Amino acid sequence: MEYFRQRYHEYLNENGPVEIAGFTWENADVFEKMTTGLNGEKGDYEATFTVFVQDQIQLAKERAREFLEETQCLDRFRALSARKQNGQVLPFVGAGMSIASGYRPWGAFLLSLLGDAPHIRADVEAMLGRSEYEEAAQLVHDTLQSHVLAEEIANQLGRHRPKTAGPVCLLPRLFPNEVLTTNFDYVLTHVYHRAELPFAYEFCGMRLREARQRIGNDPHCLLRLHGEADASEGRVLTRNEYDAAYNGGVTLTNILGALIGTRSLLFMGASLQSDRTHAALRDIRAENADAPVRHYAFLPLPADNERAARRAFLAEAEIHPIYYPADDHDQYIEDLLLTLMGGGLDD
Structure with missing residues (x-):
């Protein structure tokens, strides 16, 4: 998995460069060249890389199990993992997933x-x-x-900023169909393109009204709830733009309800405060009070005296938190995504 390639090279280079007759080479370069066959096959270099990746995924699972047990979210993660394996999870990507790529909250x-x-x-x-x-x-x-x-x-x-980094780069391996985002940036566009899985369509702002009908035959789409950076048309940012976008009987509630169906949302990098997304999901829950669809969110663990209130607020929208320690967001989200990718926790 290319996500780990740079980390693999850093691992190979830990003991310093190779020096011969005043010339210096990195260990990773020497190992790759020495194990490359005459026809370009990588041999031991790629075989060792495969083992390295497997080890990284296993370590991620072990870390995830440990902090999920500590935060009492282990069973909730198992429920999410089961829905993911059944194709019933729709990712919702917030601004926090773009921070590693150099963007501000x-x-x-x-x-x-x-x-x-x-x-x-x-x-x-x-x-x-x-x-x-x-x-x-x-x-x-x-x-x-x-x-x-x-x-x-x-x-x-804007689109002219191509840098991508962090756990957002794992998403193409996990979610090959629709992806929801409130972000204006193009991190997801670049990530999926580099993974050779470019989106068939990108629906922005008010065009989301037609998305449900158009993605039936090709569901691999990016659904931009608030629009995109390079186009003001369809952008939903200010109070006036929200009021203009959702009028005439068209609401974020019915747009989200149509896109979600019976699937669970998985929020990543989203603050999930009192905003229109929370309000829309709260309304959807009220409309389906007898059998509401459960949604999940990867969130930093709040302070002990704030946890009950946080859970109650999220529960209004049928969002169930999967907490991780707040000291290293990218590492813990990476651990959770790799565990999902690996089929869940090993029992």
Whole structure:
């Protein structure tokens, strides 16, 4: 699995370079060249890499079991794993999954735009502290003007930024069909393209209304709930844009309900605060109170005195948290994804 290639080279290079007659080569390069056959076959280099990958996956499973037991989420993860093996899990990718690729969380992104508008910084920070993301975005929009905000979004989040890193790069191996995201950036587009599994379609913003009908024959699609960085049309960011997008009887509730069906959402890199996604899922749960579909979320473990309230809030939307320690998000999410990829925990 190419995800581990660089890590494999670092492992081979741990003991320093090979030096002969004043020339220096990295151990990984020497090993690869010395074990490559005349016809280009990699031999022992690739065989050793395969073993290395298997060892990494086994270590990930062991770490996952340990922290899932500590957070009392082991049985919940097993339920998620069973649904994943049955093809009943739809990934929902939030901004946290793009941080390893060099992108800011959404609140930090808005604050980064205020170099020319320092007079509203305190107000924006206060709104973000109250989880009023739409209102904060509206204030930034109105202060900077729409074309300036569009330029900043395109500059910082546009398709021209090709870097991808972190556990988001594992998603093509796990989820070859629909992927939901609220992100404007193109990390998922680049990741799936490099995995030679490019999306057949990308539905953005208001075009999601037609997605359910069009993806029946080719479900490998990226569903961008809020639009994309390089196009203002269909973007859903500010309070006014939300109100414009969801009107005339079309709501995020019925769009999400149609896309999800009977599948479970798996939230990754999403803060899951009091926002429209939570509200939409809360409404869907109310409409299906007799047999609601369970959803899951990989989330950092809250403080002990906050855990009960957090669980109650998520339960309103039928979201069930799978907690990991908060000290290393990327490592623990990688462990969880590799465990899912490996068929779940070994009993």
